[in-house]
Amino acid sequence: METLTNLESFVRSAEAASFSAAARRLGLTPAAISRNVATLERNLGVRLFQRSTRKLTLTEAGEHFLQAVRGHLEGVQEAIAGVATEQDEPAGLLRLSLSPSFGMEYILPLLPAFLARHPHVRADWQFENRQVDLIAEGFDAAIGGGFELSSGMVARALAPAHVIAVASPAYMKGRAPPADPSELAAFDGIVMRGSRTGRVRQWTMRDAAGSELTAALPETIRFNDPLAMIRAALLGLGVTLVAVPDVLSHLKSGALVRLLPRWYADAGMISLYYANRTLVPAKTRAFVDHVLKAFRRERLAERFSAVPGAWLSGQGR
The missing domain is CATH 3.40.190.290 (D-Maltodextrin-Binding Protein; domain 2)
Known part of the structure; x- marks a missing residue:
């Protein structure tokens, strides 16, 4: 089972076409985002991005995976937020x-x-x-x-x-x-x-x-x-x-x-x-x-x- 961090690192990197932009959004370092995405690729056994010195480009497999997980990721995040709200414990x-x-x-x-x-x-x-x-x-x-x-x-x-x-x-x-x-x-x-x-x-x-x-x-x-x-x-x-x-x-x-x-x-x-x-x-x-x-x-x-x-x-x- 993939961690939420790995999935979110992939989705935000895909949306911004940049590890650095995803890092700023998630409050992590670009190196951490890159490691999370690499771990996800290794666990899935497919390459999700074509990497260059200027930008990231989704592979065909990456495009399909993004469409499959993006909506579900938002749902999981809202569920987590809901639990925190019910417990009245602001965090993060x-x-x-x-x-x-x-x-x-x-x-x-x-x-x-x-x-x-x-x-x-x-x-x-x-x-x-x-x-x-x-x-x-x-x-x-x-x-x-x-x-x-x-x-x-x-x-x-x-x-x-x-x-x-x-x-x-x-x-x-x-x-x-x-x-x-x-x-x-x-x-x-x-x-x-x-x-x-x-x-x-x-x-x-x-x-x-x-x-x-x-x-x-x-x-x-x-x-x-x-x-x-x-x-x-x-x-x-x-x-x-x-x-x-x-x-x-x-x-x-x-x-x-x-x-x-x-x-x-x-x-x-x-x-x-x-x-x-x-x-x-x-x-x-x-x-x-x-x-x-x-x-x-x-x-x-x-x-x-x-x-x-x-x-x-x-x-x-």
């Missing part, structure tokens, strides 16, 4: 994708209490500014905004993703503050360039009355990372448009000031995403509950809102 590797700035500031501080409560869970978190394919890349969950909600995915809203204009007091010294978003054209702009498209993100800002205007921020400085944009604003290099959670601590300290306090851009919701399986693994279910409770307890949705007065009410907390 929790793979999470989240942005560096938001993740380190608001999610990472939740980890000590979570691991103390669930000592059999191990954390494998990737801090990166991109939308991952949870199922294809083997993540248990992701936290971010603007994910395409594909079939089989669940999104639990955490807080609004409101974008505001900020600058340092030093930069604004001697400058008249803008009256509306169109007047941002008079300032040096620190803008976001998409890593995949290379295009600069354009924002439409709105006020409480429902009026909308394009934020006419010049492309004086272009970065591909929100943390760099914030750092540049702190250095007094110009005005930038960033999400409230990323600059909340700087607004509290006075290192940055909010311009256009009645205006903001709505980027949707910051959500927690996970696969909608028949039986959600206990580790994932426990983590989702832990995060949702923390956001309610700390009233983060209210603090992250750019609606005038809402985020100010959270400054004393």
Whole structure:
């Protein structure tokens, strides 16, 4: 009887056409994945892959075997997850994708209490500014905004993703503050360039009355990372448009000031995403509950809102 590890190593390697990609998904080393697949081939008495220095290609026998075992593997994994859920013993590797700035500031501080409560869970978190394919890349969950909600995915809203204009007091010294978003054209702009498209993100800002205007921020400085944009604003290099959670601590300290306090851009919701399986693994279910409770307890949705007065009410907390 083949072990689940050998079968999963084969299936994930076949899906990614790479031992290295399968290793990242399963939290193992490429060498371990290669050994598991070699053991499976030896036990079956057939070659499942044609190996080259660049990629893996399934043999005819490998294609047939993949079709035969893939669906059954998912069923076995759900059965195992179901047993863990029934016993209420979260365990295993929790793979999470989240942005560096938001993740380190608001999610990472939740980890000590979570691991103390669930000592059999191990954390494998990737801090990166991109939308991952949870199922294809083997993540248990992701936290971010603007994910395409594909079939089989669940999104639990955490807080609004409101974008505001900020600058340092030093930069604004001697400058008249803008009256509306169109007047941002008079300032040096620190803008976001998409890593995949290379295009600069354009924002439409709105006020409480429902009026909308394009934020006419010049492309004086272009970065591909929100943390760099914030750092540049702190250095007094110009005005930038960033999400409230990323600059909340700087607004509290006075290192940055909010311009256009009645205006903001709505980027949707910051959500927690996970696969909608028949039986959600206990580790994932426990983590989702832990995060949702923390956001309610700390009233983060209210603090992250750019609606005038809402985020100010959270400054004393």
